[in-house]
Amino acid sequence: MRNYEVKKGDTLWKIGRKHGFTVQQLADANKLKGKQIHRIREGQNLLLPDNKNSEPDTRLSIQFRGLDHSRFTPAKVKVQHDDNVVEREMDADGVLSLGIFDHARGLKVWIEDLSAQFVEVLDRSILPVGEWKLSIDSRQVAAKGNLAPKKGAAASSASAVKDGTTHNARIADGDTARVQTRIEAGKPVHAIASIYTEENLRLSPGNERYRKYIIAAAKKHGLTPQSLAALIDAEAAKDKQGVWQEKSNSTKPDKAQGLAQFFAPAWADVFQYNKSLLHERCQGQSKTALLARRLEAEYAIDGAAAYAVLNLRSFSKRSGFDAQALPAEDKAKMAYLLHHEGLGGTLRILGLENAFTDAQATKILRQQLGSAEKTEQMIARYDDDPVKAYKGWLFGYIDAKINVNNFIVKDKSHLAVQPRDIAVIVRSMSKTPEPGKPAPRPKPATNPAPARPAATTAPAGALGASSGWRDPLDVCTLRTGKLASKNSAKFGMTRSGGKRAHQGIDLVAIPGTTIYAVADGVVYTAPSKDPSYPYGHTLVLEVDVADLPPQQAALAKRFNPGEKTIGFFYAHLNEFSVPSGQPVDAGTPIGKTGDSGNAKGMRTVASGAHLHFEVRKKARLRSTGLSNRLDPLPFIVNCTNR
Secondary structure, eight states: OEEEEOOTTOOHHHHHHHHTOOHHHHHHHTTOOGGGGGOOOTTOEEEEOOTTOOOOSEEEEEEEEOTTSOEEOOSOEEEEETTEEEEEOOOTTSOEEEEESOGGGOEEEEEEOTTSOEEEEEEESSOOSEEEEEEEEOSSSOSSSOOSOOOSOOSSOHHHHHHHHHHHHHHHTSOOOEEEEEOGGGOEEEEEOGGGSGGGBOOOGGGGGGHHHHHHHHHHHTOOHHHHHHHHHHHSOBOTTOOBOTTTTTTOTTSOBTTTTBOHHHHHHHHHSTTSHHHHHOTTOOHHHHHHGGGSHHHHHHHHHHHHHHHHHHHHHHHOOOGGGSOHHHHHHHHHHHHHHHHHHHHHHTTSSSOOOHHHHHHHHHHHHOSHHHHHHHHHHTTTOHHHHHHHHHHHHHHHHOOGGGGBSSOGGGSSSOOOOHHHHHHTTOSSOOOOOOOOOOOOOOOOOOOOOOOOOOOTTSOOGGGTOOOSSSSOOBOOTTSSSGGGGSSEEEETTTTEEEOSEEEEOOTTOEEEOSSSEEEEEEOOSOTTOTTOEEEEEEEEGGGSOHHHHHHHHHHSTTOSEEEEEEEEEEEESSOTTEEEOTTOEEEEEOOOGGGTTOOSTTTTOEEEEEEESSTTOOOSTTTTEEOSGGGOSOOTTO
């Protein structure tokens, strides 16, 4: 794939036509769905497929967080990957989406700080393969608000702000307090209560309630709070805010349960360990009561630390290496390796027992990568050695999952021992060489853009799809059947002698008549479950105003100023031709008319058979009366009885 930077005025349809792709191909390549298809921005990075349909090694969705976990959007972002350094734009949701063609070339990210200088916030020489959501934590750039120095009298002293913040946080009993203000000489201060930075452990506000359990369990079992927090974070089920779910799978006894996702056999091992909290407090309890403790955070967190110790002890006994002597941060990664591969698998990874065969490594790697093509490419980059290739994938995965730097208040220089890559840890105790870095991915040859499927040809008298508009029917005629006149089929206060609103126009169409996408857009279908719903089965086509031809675009901008998209609504349908959420080109058949809703029984021209057609300012907003509507008739190019 190739990277493409969105230019001013670009839409997916314009990019597709220029480079020879359908919008669906571009949407699939960039994992875009629904509203995202209409929300590309100038400067955004998109991936263009190549003739080999190659996939990027790594897809990243990056967000930025401040010290207190609040998300922020940097003014400018600069990235280096695939041997290119470029500035990128965040999308409308404050996310930076990147496709990394060659994970072996790594990634660097810089953001602009308050003094308009670029500061480096990420530097990885090699990336994990696959799709990842990555939070980059900046301790140099404020998370929220304008903290640039301002003139004026100081609100208070820095020490007073910090003391007051801590005091208020204690009173709040668990809510992290955060204060932003100015101090002497107009300099900013961003204070976080010191009781919530204990042991240099950084947790999101939603996970603060677990702090005391993490610190206690880490001290008890020879880990650091950061390493234990990283282990739990790798295992725990989370909500949309990243908060660990203490009661995960509480109604599913056959599943892994609780904060640390324990299955029953592993929980039994924890109970047998005489230093575990479960063993110390729960003697004499029934099996049911013991298993229920998985859903209590204090026991689950202590159990996670205890289970890591048990796995490391088993490894030491079988391997002859003293894993307990490893620094705490290295223990966390070894514990996760043991969790992922099991004791036998870990020993094979290290070449200590029954080494992997090429066939076994190839099979496992294919399971992880999802396709034979990706597997072959990965193996080729590791000197055609499947075992090295699997190790390379696995080590990148573990380093990405267990990142103690995400749980440090200050920075990694304040850790007693710097975290090492899992490959370095393994090398210190392995009898076989580490996989090494993969060979750079060969750059794709420059190929002409693939031929784009031809658009549907419009009938004579209608604008063709290539010019961005296609009337909704082959022949557009205002309905007169069962109406006082064609005026009653028009938009506005045209019903009941001008006393009742008609929200669109009625175009003659017997059931089964094909309807077309009037412009390039995304189709959203709405089958009616209620026979009494007046519109019956409906769909709306959401269109980017920039994809309309001049005549229709001018109407949209004149009567719907400021909106980037507009909706075209079709009602009384009996059939949909495309699935909901699918992008289509102008002129694409998208369904067939019918007699659903209050058109029931209208099956001939004389009986009033018709397509109800609307133009909506906000495509998917339901509203009453004429609000959110425009007159559709000026948008129609050819109407036989206008």
